[in-house]
Amino acid sequence: MRQARTKREIRSIVEPWRRQGLKIGFVPTMGYFHEGHLALMKRAAELADRVVVSIFVNPTQFGPNEDLDRYPRALERDLELAEVSGVDLVFLPEARELYPPGFQTWVTVEDLSRGLCGASRPGHFRGVATVVAKLFNIVQPDLAVFGEKDYQQLQVIKRMVIDLDFPVEIVAHPTVREPDGLAMSSRNSYLTASQRKSALCLKEALDQAQALVSRGVTNADEIEAAMKRTIAAYPESRIDYIFIGDPETLEPKDSVSGPVFVALAVFVGDTRLIDNRVISSPEDRAGR
Amino acid sequence: MRQARTKREIRSIVEPWRRQGLKIGFVPTMGYFHEGHLALMKRAAELADRVVVSIFVNPTQFGPNEDLDRYPRALERDLELAEVSGVDLVFLPEARELYPPGFQTWVTVEDLSRGLCGASRPGHFRGVATVVAKLFNIVQPDLAVFGEKDYQQLQVIKRMVIDLDFPVEIVAHPTVREPDGLAMSSRNSYLTASQRKSALCLKEALDQAQALVSRGVTNADEIEAAMKRTIAAYPESRIDYIFIGDPETLEPKDSVSGPVFVALAVFVGDTRLIDNRVISSPEDRAGR
Numbered sequence A, B: 001m002r003q004a005r006t007k008r009e010i011r012s013i014v015e016p017w018r019r020q021g022l023k024i025g026f027v028p029t030m031g032y033f034h035e036g037h038l039a040l041m042k043r044a045a046e047l048a049d050r051v052v053v054s055i056f057v058n059p060t061q062f063g064p065n066e067d068l069d070r071y072p073r074a075l076e077r078d079l080e081l082a083e084v085s086g087v088d089l090v091f092l093p094e095a096r097e098l099y100p101p102g103f104q105t106w107v108t109v110e111d112l113s114r115g116l117c118g119a120s121r122p123g124h125f126r127g128v129a130t131v132v133a134k135l136f137n138i139v140q141p142d143l144a145v146f147g148e149k150d151y152q153q154l155q156v157i158k159r160m161v162i163d164l165d166f167p168v169e170i171v172a173h174p175t176v177r178e179p180d181g182l183a184m185s186s187r188n189s190y191l192t193a194s195q196r197k198s199a200l201c202l203k204e205a206l207d208q209a210q211a212l213v214s215r216g217v218t219n220a221d222e223i224e225a226a227m228k229r230t231i232a233a234y235p236e237s238r239i240d241y242i243f244i245g246d247p248e249t250l251e252p253k254d255s256v257s258g259p260v261f262v263a264l265a266v267f268v269g270d271t272r273l274i275d276n277r278v279i280s281s282p283e284d285r286a287g288r
Helices: A007-019 A035-047 A075-084 A116-120 A124-139 A148-164 A186-190 A193-198 A201-214 A220-232 A282-286 B007-019 B035-047 B075-084 B116-120 B124-139 B148-164 B186-190 B193-198 B201-214 B220-232 B282-286
Strands: A002-004 A024-029 A050-055 A089-091 A105-109 A143-147 A169-173 A237-245 A260-268 A271-279 B002-004 B024-029 B050-055 B089-091 B105-109 B143-147 B169-173 B237-245 B260-268 B271-279
Touching: A002 A007, A007 A024, A007 A050, A007 A089, A007 A124, A024 A035, A024 A124, A035 A050, A035 A075, A035 A143, A035 A169, A050 A075, A050 A124, A089 A124, A105 A124, A105 A148, A105 B148, A116 A124, A116 A148, A116 A237, A116 A260, A124 A148, A124 B148, A143 A148, A148 A169, A148 A260, A148 A271, A148 B105, A148 B124, A186 A271, A201 A220, A201 A237, A201 A260, A201 A271, A220 A237, A220 A260, B002 B007, B007 B024, B007 B050, B007 B089, B007 B124, B024 B035, B024 B124, B035 B050, B035 B075, B035 B143, B035 B169, B050 B075, B050 B124, B089 B124, B105 B124, B105 B148, B116 B124, B116 B148, B116 B237, B116 B260, B124 B148, B143 B148, B148 B169, B148 B260, B148 B271, B186 B271, B201 B220, B201 B237, B201 B260, B201 B271, B220 B237, B220 B260
Parallel strands: A002 A089, A024 A050, A024 A143, A050 A089, A143 A169, B002 B089, B024 B050, B024 B143, B050 B089, B143 B169
Antiparallel strands: A105 B105, A237 A260, A260 A271, B237 B260, B260 B271
C-alpha cells in the first residue's frame, strides 16, 4: 500500500493505472476507521482494480462551534486497517494542500443541502460537496463508495455528480451497525459508557417508526410524536431533528405513502449522532 | 469534423482519443463565430492533437433582462468556420441535456465574481463557472483556451481550476481586434452603422489610460475621469463601469503602481460592450 501527501504524487501514481485501463475505486474518509469504513473499502476492492482512500478531516465542513479540533485521529491504526482491507493508495493531504491561499470556489447543491443536517449545520454540505469535487478531480476515480449512514451526504453527492457531469459512478453501501444496532460512527468514541446505552435511542426510534408504518399509520406527526416519546425515555438524549419525507428529494411529507425516508439527529450528552432508514409503507409493498 | 449533441456521444468519441494518449484541446463558445473564436481554435489545434469546440448559448449566465433570446446564432456558418480552423469535434447540446430536471448544483468563485461585470450582471459568473465545470467533466480536455477579451471570466476560470483541482491547463489568448481596434464580439452585430463608430470609445478610453500612465499619472480617479470624458464625446455611449485595479485579484486600486488592469463596460445604444488592457506603469518597467 502506497501513501501520498500531495496532489502531484497522487496523479503520478494514478495516471499509469489509468493508462493501463485499470478501474479505480475511491473512498473519501475523515479517518478513525471503524467497520463501516472498512466495508466501503472492501466494496471498492470488489468493484475496482485499484482502491484509493483519502484521510482528510476537512475543515470546511465543520461549523465554528463544532468538533473539528477534537475530531478523533488514529493514523497508524488507520493505515494498517486500510492495508488489510485491500487499499492500494492512501491520500493524506494537509489542509494547505487542498485549500491554498486565495481559495474562494465553492460547490453548492442547493435544495438537498437545506434541511435535516444542513439546517443544523449551516455550510456543512457546501464543504462536503466542495472537497468531494476536489478529490474527484485529483484522484479521477471510475467509482466512489459512500455509506448510507450519511444519507443526506450521499444524496448531495449523487446530485452533484449528475448536475456537474462528473464521470464517476456513485456506489451506496448500507449502514454498518454494532451488534446492538447502533450505527457505527467515529463520533461514538466520544460517548461515556452510560451515553453509549442511550445512543440506542436512535435505532429504537427508527424501529418505532417502522412498526407504526407497518401497522398502517400514515400521519407523519403521529409517527414523529411516537419517536419523540421513545427518545425521551433515554437519559442525556436531546433531539436535534426528526425528519419524515421523500427518499430522493428530501422534501418533508405530512402523510406516508410509498417508500418514506425517516432520519434523525440526537445529541447524547454533547455528542451529535445521526441515523436513518428508508421504510416501505404497506400500500407501497402491495403496489409492487 | 464530427458533431455530437449528447454527453454520451462526446464521451464515446473522446474516450478512444484519450486511450491513444492524444492531447485534447477545448474551446467553449456560445457560437456566432468571429476571428476571435477562430484564433482560440487555431491555438488549441497548435497545442493539442484533437480540438473539441462546444457551441452552447448557456441560459444560466444570462440575467432575466439580458439578451438570451436575441443572442445571435448562425450554426451552419459556425460549423464551416470551425472545420477550416482545425476543429475535430463540435458539441451542440440542447439546454435540457446540460440542465436536467431537478438541477440545483452551482459552482461559485466568490471574490473574483463580485466586481466589474459581476456587479452589473448578478449570477453571470456563477453560470459561467458552472457550465465550464460541466463541460470540463464532459469533454475532459488536457487544455482549454479562453480569450483575454473576457478577462474577468478568464480569471474566474483560472481560479476555479486551481481551487477545484481540475486537471486542465488554462491557456489565455490575446483579444483579437477589428482593423480600427474594436475588440471582436458576437454582440458587435447588434450595432447600427453609427453605433459601430461610437463603439471605438472603449479602445480610445484604454489608449487614454495607457497614455496617462506612461506620462507618470498614478491617481486612479484622474485616469478614470479622463476615460469618462473620452467616452462622453461619442454619441449613444453610456458607461456601465470603469475599473482600475489588480490584474490577478481584480481588487480596485486608488493609485497605479506595478502592472495595472483597466477594464470597462459601455452601453452603445442598447448593446453592452466590454474591453480591457493590462498596462505597465513606468516604475514597473524600470524595476524589471
